[in-house]
Amino acid sequence: MxxxxxxxxxxxxxxxxxxxxxxxxxxxxxxxxxxxxxxxxxxxxxxxxxxxxxxxxxxxxxxxxxxxxxxxxxxxxxxxxxxxxxxxxxxxxxxxxxxxxxxxxxxxxxxxxxxxxxxxxxxxxxxxxxxxxxxxxxxxxxxxxxxxxxxxxxxxxxxxxxxxxxxxxxxxxxxxxxxxxxxxxxxxxxxxxxxxxxxxxxxxxxxxxxxxxRNLVDVRFPVQYVIRPQNGRGDYRGLAGQIIGGVLRPGDEVVVLPSGLPSRIKSIDTADGELQEAYPPMSVTVRLEDELDISRGDMISRPNNQPTPTQDIDAMVCWMDSSPLSVGGKYVIKHTTRSARAMVKDIMYELDINTLHRDLSPGTLRLNSIGRITLRTTQPLMADAYQRNRQTGSFILVDEISNHTVAAGVIAS
Missing domain, CATH: 3.40.50.300 (P-loop containing nucleotide triphosphate hydrolases)
Structure with a gap:
């Protein structure tokens, strides 16, 4: 069922x-x-x-x-x-x-x-x-x-x-x-x-x-953790994470982002043994045929179907903090398994909840307001439009001082 x-x-x-x-x-x-x-x-x-x-x-x-x-x-x-x-x-x-x-x-x-x-x-x-x-x-x-x-x-x-x-x-x-x-x-x-x-x-x-x-076409595998056992299999190097798009199989050609380095899947491991196929929302460990420099926040996808790494984000956000959002504000952005710093470049408009009209000069976004903003991040994010993939198309903003989540956002197409 x-x-x-x-x-x-x-x-x-x-x-x-x-x-x-x-x-x-x-x-x-x-x-x-x-x-x-x-x-x-x-x-x-x-x-x-x-x-x-x-x-x-x-x-x-x-x-x-x-x-x-x-x-x-x-x-x-x-x-x-x-x-x-x-x-x-x-x-x-x-x-x-x-x-x-x-x-x-x-x-x-x-x-x-x-x-x-x-x-x-x-x-x-x-x-x-x-x-x-x-x-x-x-x-x-x-x-x-x-x-x-x-x-x-x-x-x-x-x-x-x-x-x-x-x-x-x-x-x-x-x-x-x-x-x-x-x-x-x-x-x-x-x-x-x-x-x-x-x-x-x-x-x-x-x-x-x-x-x-449910979109299962685009392969998206954010790396959550690199597994290197301290004892025993010293040559083992696995990339652990949850599949959030597409199907992975041993032998598939893949590319690691944001570096763009190509490789092939050597094996897909779980606690119950190797798999011949893995798909969302399974959590697995992927081993590649090549020794590449990969760390948390990187993403594995297909060479001919990959998100474009970007540092400019256009998104709709729901503001969740009592302190208003304003242009120039700096926050931590968490997107899949990657974290970076982000600055608000512009507030394009605020959405009126009752009429759905757009206020093109809101100045700020207040608590529970919904609006469209642009962000500039310090590191590239492997992002898709939210309507294409919910996980790679969404993020949260965190206040650097209080560590409170202040906004949830969806990336516009």
């Missing part, structure tokens, strides 16, 4: 954690002792129902505040597919956590409270999901039970979101009315909304097609 990676998004208290808890509960993917613990906690809190959100809101601070702070990952499966769900925060203060959870997703579920409609944070999350090139989106209009299962309310929110999403980059958008608390249209079709003729959420998740979304 293949794996569908899902990220939830939306504003605070739209019901993301409850929806995930309902998916786990109705698909019989939780243990009896887990359910008993949630039931006990619900009683202790004075709830007259079992709060399934507690299956994901594991931190004490989250339970006290009733919001999700960290990214909680949950795993479940059905006879058709395996699922990894990232329950991401809705509060604007934790937008950085949402970016982390959505960065590896195949599909995003954007929840909207039917009573409130689309909010600014809903639009912000939809924009971030689009920038992160998550191809499939489900607009889950939740809490339909609190608006008397109204078709008019559903249609109004759906039309508003579809109009907004038409300006973004999604492969497809599905809209589903549901009640996560009561289970309507989550796993089973609801009997309260006979006007809705689409699939339940789980049925849609089981059947959405994702195989063609």
């Amino acid at each position: 293949d794996i569908l990676r899902i990220a939830t998004a939306g504003s605070v208290d739209d019901g993301k954690s409850t929806l995930i808890g309902r998916l786990l509960y109705d698909s019989k993917s939780i243990f009896t002792d887990q359910l008993e613990a949630v039931e006990r906690t619900s009683v202790q809190r004075g709830d007259d129902y079992t709060d399934l959100a507690l299956l994901t809101d594991g931190l004490r601070a989250e339970r006290e505040q009733g919001i999700t702070i960290d990214v909680a990952y949950r795993y479940f499966s059905t006879p058709r597919r395996k699922f990894i769900i990232a329950d991401t925060p809705g509060h604007i203060q934790y937008t950085r956590n949402m970016v982390t959870g959505a960065s590896t997703a195949d599909l995003a579920i954007i929840l909207v409270d039917a009573r409130k409609g689309l909010l600014e944070q809903s639009r912000r999350h939809a924009t971030l999901v689009s920038l992160l090139r998550v191809p499939h989106v489900v607009l889950a209009i939740n809490k339909m039970d609190l608006v008397d299962w109204s078709e008019e309310v559903y249609n109004a929110i759906r039309d508003e979101f579809v109009d907004f999403a038409s300006k973004l980059d999604f492969a497809d958008v599905a809209t589903i009315p549901l009640s996560a608390l009561k289970g309507d249209n989550v796993v089973e079709r609801s009997t309260h909304m006979d006007w809705y003729h689409g699939a339940s959420l789980l049925h849609h998740l089981e059947n959405v097609y994702i195989a063609s979304d």
Whole structure:
């Protein structure tokens, strides 16, 4: 079975954690002792129902505040597919956590409270999901039970979101009315909304097609560590790392970047022995036929299909620090396994979350702002456009003094 990676998004208290808890509960993917613990906690809190959100809101601070702070990952499966769900925060203060959870997703579920409609944070999350090139989106209009299962309310929110999403980059958008608390249209079709003729959420998740979304063509192997045993096989020299694109086989011609030196793959080693083929996301050790000067941060690719090393980066960033980003700012950039220093050359524009209009003279980017910038790095990066390869097309910026991550960026095409 293949794996569908899902990220939830939306504003605070739209019901993301409850929806995930309902998916786990109705698909019989939780243990009896887990359910008993949630039931006990619900009683202790004075709830007259079992709060399934507690299956994901594991931190004490989250339970006290009733919001999700960290990214909680949950795993479940059905006879058709395996699922990894990232329950991401809705509060604007934790937008950085949402970016982390959505960065590896195949599909995003954007929840909207039917009573409130689309909010600014809903639009912000939809924009971030689009920038992160998550191809499939489900607009889950939740809490339909609190608006008397109204078709008019559903249609109004759906039309508003579809109009907004038409300006973004999604492969497809599905809209589903549901009640996560009561289970309507989550796993089973609801009997309260006979006007809705689409699939339940789980049925849609089981059947959405994702195989063609993943690019396995371009060979990309960032070197994470050079293995030189101190004892025993003194001539052994392996390049350890994770394959993030393409397929590697012994005998393949490769080139090492940024030096551009050619070689061939001698063997592909793992703890279980040699492999005749390796592909993403496998972590392996590659041995080359030639003794080349290679270190952490270098990259192995094919001679006729390689990224061009560059020191000028054009990217969209989400700014995550209370101190604003300004032209001339200096940071550490972390890209695949390579780190370098970078300076902000220009802020080209800031994106208005509500209208998607561009402010061409923002001056700075403030906390949770999204904008397009250019960087100059001290070392060449082996970068691709993000839409071509998520790993080689993304990076983070780190403050040199505080060591805090201040921005996440995707490289523009």
